[in-house]
Amino acid sequence: MTITRPDRSGGLPDVPGGPPPTNRVQLRERTLRQDRWWVQPAVTAAVLLIFVVYATWAAFQNANYFYEPYISPLYSPCIATNCDGDTFVEFLPLPSWFSVALIILIVPGAFRLTCYYYRKAYYRAFWQSPPACDVAEPHKRYSGETRFPLILQNSHRYWFYLASIFNIVLTFDAILAFRDHEGAWGHMGLGTLVLVINAALLWAYSLSCHSCRHIVGGRLNNFSKHPLRYRFWGYVSRLNARHMQIAWVSLVWVGFTDLYVRLLASGTISDLRFF
Ligand code: FES
Numbered sequence: 001m002t003i004t005r006p007d008r009s010g011g012l013p014d015v016p017g018g019p020p021p022t023n024r025v026q027l028r029e030r031t032l033r034q035d036r037w038w039v040q041p042a043v044t045a046a047v048l049l050i051f052v053v054y055a056t057w058a059a060f061q062n063a064n065y066f067y068e069p070y071i072s073p074l075y076s077p078c079i080a081t082n083c084d085g086d087t088f089v090e091f092l093p094l095p096s097w098f099s100v101a102l103i104i105l106i107v108p109g110a111f112r113l114t115c116y117y118y119r120k121a122y123y124r125a126f127w128q129s130p131p132a133c134d135v136a137e138p139h140k141r142y143s144g145e146t147r148f149p150l151i152l153q154n155s156h157r158y159w160f161y162l163a164s165i166f167n168i169v170l171t172f173d174a175i176l177a178f179r180d181h182e183g184a185w186g187h188m189g190l191g192t193l194v195l196v197i198n199a200a201l202l203w204a205y206s207l208s209c210h211s212c213r214h215i216v217g218g219r220l221n222n223f224s225k226h227p228l229r230y231r232f233w234g235y236v237s238r239l240n241a242r243h244m245q246i247a248w249v250s251l252v253w254v255g256f257t258d259l260y261v262r263l264l265a266s267g268t269i270s271d272l273r274f275f
Helices: 037-059 106-112 118-124 152-175 191-209 210-217 227-240 244-266
Strands: none
Touching: 037 118, 037 244, 106 152, 106 244, 118 191, 118 244, 152 191, 152 210, 191 227, 191 244, 227 244
């Protein structure tokens, strides 16, 4: 290991915005960390890849996404004329071979893609930028999110608004799941529980979003004149502290919900009826 000591400037650039300093501690090693720092980015990459491959496969199936009264969250709101079931207004004319999920998934996909937490996760897992704290990244230059295409990450707040509309629809789907096959109310199966948990987790994910926290409590000079917003900001802040965990659980549950409906619709399993 070779270490060159920095000079008295502490490695700061002479001119703000000027060229990067060259007098920082120089290490030949990529990191001095002795722990298994690579485990977290490796697990992140594996889980994200599994989900993306599964969701892409499911979106192209264009079948087995509806089993009365349940609909997969990957196909909801089912807005196309070729949709199975009648859980939403079907106004978009699509040929029978075209999967409506390819349109629907744009919103939740973009919401997750631009999420502040997922950005950290996939920047580390796939771009190694950087792969972990105190581990040098392989890239020589850093442009941040100040230019195309990464500047588009700033659209996150707008995806939050759209995803909130999707949450309302998925909550409606969960309510519809309290019907039986003939449409009579007052019934509940395991699928109902799966859809209810799915909607609750998606609300938790949206309400714990950093943009939500800013919308609720940001741009205020003081909270004393806005007690209601302060109260909501407190609730959202508590959820926000768990945003990473909620992001993972809700992602996995969306995949599980689709799988459950898919297995029912294909006749592989039967729904467990509680009443
Ligand atoms: S920061 Fe993760 S959803 Fe907004």
